[in-house]
Amino acid sequence: MKIPEEPANLEKELLKCVRCGSCKVLCPTYQHSALEVTSARGRLVLLRGLLTGDIKPSPLLNERIFSCLLCGACAGKCPLGIDIPEAICHGRALLSKSDKERKQLRTIARFTTRWPDLSFKMLRMSQQVVLPFLYKKELIPFIPEFPEIVHRSRRQVYKSSQKRGRVAVFSGCSVEHLFPHLEEALIHVLNKLGYEVILPKGLVCCGAPLRTLGMEDESVARARKNLSILNKLTVEAVLSLCPTCTLTLKTDYPKMVGKGVENAMDISVFLNDKLEPARAAGKTAVYHDPCHLKYGLGIEREPREMITKAGLELIGPREQGCCGFGGVFCMSQQEMSNTLLTACTTHLKQSESDTVITSCPGCMLQLNRTVTDRPVLHLIELIEETYCFGTADEDVQEKEKTQS
Ligand code: SF4
Ligand code: SF4
CATH class of the missing domain: 3.40.50.1860 (Rossmann fold)
Structure with missing residues (x-):
């Protein structure tokens, strides 16, 4: 199911649903609200109504579809193999133009993913004034702490004295700007194990935050950019410290653009047997x-x-x-x-x-x-x-x- 082929594929996918409810069992938003409309099954029913025209886009419909965590607890539970988070992403792409409630968030996501260094620099500078104001207005749930040093002189290649292999690291926005010490730790561990580490130049946000907001075209552009870099590398694995980045590179890119980063891997899969x-x-x-x-x-x-x-x-x-x-x-x-x-x-x-x-x-x-x-x-x-x-x-x- 690819978004450019919408909405025929989505409709076909939704028609498979027999409404058994298996996908609701672990759904956190359903557990929280006990409302069918905020369950995995309920959201699919709403999307079906949207496609048939029985339900019109409205702030309430948007709220139901955009309140999904995209956690994936429902994925794999469907006996008919419906990819529910993917269907919800499709729904969001269809609704994004009518969704005024998240317009500001889209602007912020577009800006921060296009100019992450500048954005985080601005956030850091505004830490004492703007962020407390946004927090007071309940526009952000907490005030994040920014590390003193974003990252040291970032080299592109970190060689090891041994030559056991070569891996690349996809840092991801949160690690790069909020937890740079995690990336340093990963490089340190990999070098210690004898791996040369590449931090490829030119990578951009994996696109997940944009896709979450229904900004499909922009997340597709990020996917193409990252693929053009990562799939040219000769490395054993592309490692990430963020499961969302790994999932996006490995599993979502093929749905979005027809190919993904096959050797994208969580660090635990790569390191465990070593x-x-x-x-x-x-x-x-x-x-x-x-x-x-x-x-x-x-x-x-x-x-x-x-x-x-x-x-x-x-x-x-x-x-x-x-x-x-x-x-x-x-x-x-x-x-x-x-x-x-x-x-x-x-x-x-x-x-x-x-x-x-x-x-x-x-x-x-x-x-x-x-x-x-x-x-x-x-x-x-x-x-x-x-x-x-x-x-x-x-x-x-x-x-x-x-x-x-
Ligand atoms: S588990 Fe599958 S068939 Fe059952 S309600 Fe959920 S989406 Fe429909
Ligand atoms: S992805 Fe959305 S619908 Fe599925 S379990 Fe998580 S919150 Fe519920």
């Missing part, structure tokens, strides 16, 4: 599954194995639900986002773990708002701490040199 078990650290961790990693990419085992290999004991509830971040969702659906965050935090706090570990910068941003009694770490931070420090080798010295 790590030896470390000594027990005598510490405990609870792991939070990012939705796009768990439902979108089907990855749950590898991060947990890596935590155990790193010497931590995994405790706490396995299921905590969505943290409610959802990118643009946490800005446009603040009340629902906060409720989901509270429920998720309550589950996480059932365990008295030393740390909370997750694999997504977005989840980190969200969980850091409420989990204040222990650190919330990205998996790569634990891996770097365990496998790169504590042994006086040249990598450690190199890292210290770059930090000074």
